Amino acid sequence: MHRSSLGLAALLAGCGGAEATLSIDAALIDQRIDEVAEAVPLCDATGSSTPEARAARAIYSVVRALPELAGPRTPISGTGSTGSCGGTLDVAYDHADGDTSYTALFSAFCMSSADGDVVVDGTVSAVEDGTPSDYGPIISSLSIDTDGPVEIVAAGERITVELSDTKTTYGIPDTWMPGIPDEASPDVTEVGEARVTFEGPGTEYWVEDLTAERVGPYPTNIHVTEGVLGAAEGTVLVSTLPDDPLVISLSGLVEDGALVLTGKGDTTATLVPDPTQPGVASFTVNGEAHSRGLDCSSGVGVYTEAVTALVLALLPGQ
DSSP: OOOHHHHHHHHHHTTTTEEESOOOOOHHHHHHHHHHSSSSSSSBBBTTHHHHHHHHHHHHHHHGGGGGGGSSOOOOOOOOOOTTSSSSSEEEEEEETTTEEEEEEEEEEEEEOTTTOOEEEEEEEEEEEEEETTSSSSEEEEEEEEEEEEEEEEEEEEEEEEEEEEEEEEEEESSOOOOOOOOSSSSSEEEEEEEEEEEETEEEEEEEEHHHHEEESSSSEEEEEEEEETTTEEEEEOOTTTTTEEETTTTTEEEEEEEEEEEEEEEEEEEEEEETTEEEEEETTTTTTEEEEEEOOOGHHHHHHHHHHHHHHHSSSO
């Protein structure tokens, strides 16, 4: 998904039942928020600072940074980036017959945060599909996968992320970079599977069969048309309201909109990001405002560094 939050996925996946989804109510949302503060999901309750929560914020930040590779650009050779506390991120590319393959290699890439260092190792691959023309390749789509798990270590916790079968098809293919998508021709991103594993407790969360449409320049609108959030207990469905898409800034932060989780019997929970506080969100449950919410603001700094590192790594060599 173009700008999806696996933090939300991990938190709410547990709302599901074994095969059919469970009914969503205030007690269930409270239970999941409490579990966030104690263990594995990617955002924690306000004031929580457990090692698991710190690690969760780290993976939340890095996973959100990875889709920056899908941004339209001219194929270039990267010089790499250095983390604020060491390590490297190097990007290499190969271009032939209109197609460009990118490989981003994290090698002990270290980012400092208020909760300690976050270290990333692993490889992310991307393939940009283009058709040769007299004026350069006409870019039509881009696929992103991890080459094996990407490992993140924070506060002594080890987390792995795997991304597979993720493809963005551009609504307006164009030379060297796609055109700005509109309502008639949106960019469409399909996520086959994105899986997060917390090695300590041995728990897994995933997003699968998710489709999202992107419209406009930045800030851009993201419509999540369908998707499944999963955990060992089961699954729930995720979408955005037709008239209330997620509004994403150039830096990848959510400025407006809402995500709707649907459970058994059309029960719902809606997560509403706070446009004035990046990383903070509130809930409504079955149409009623909920008294508790999520605070992932501690991950914003790490996320910003990861995005900046990817951009710098893609700059042409001197």
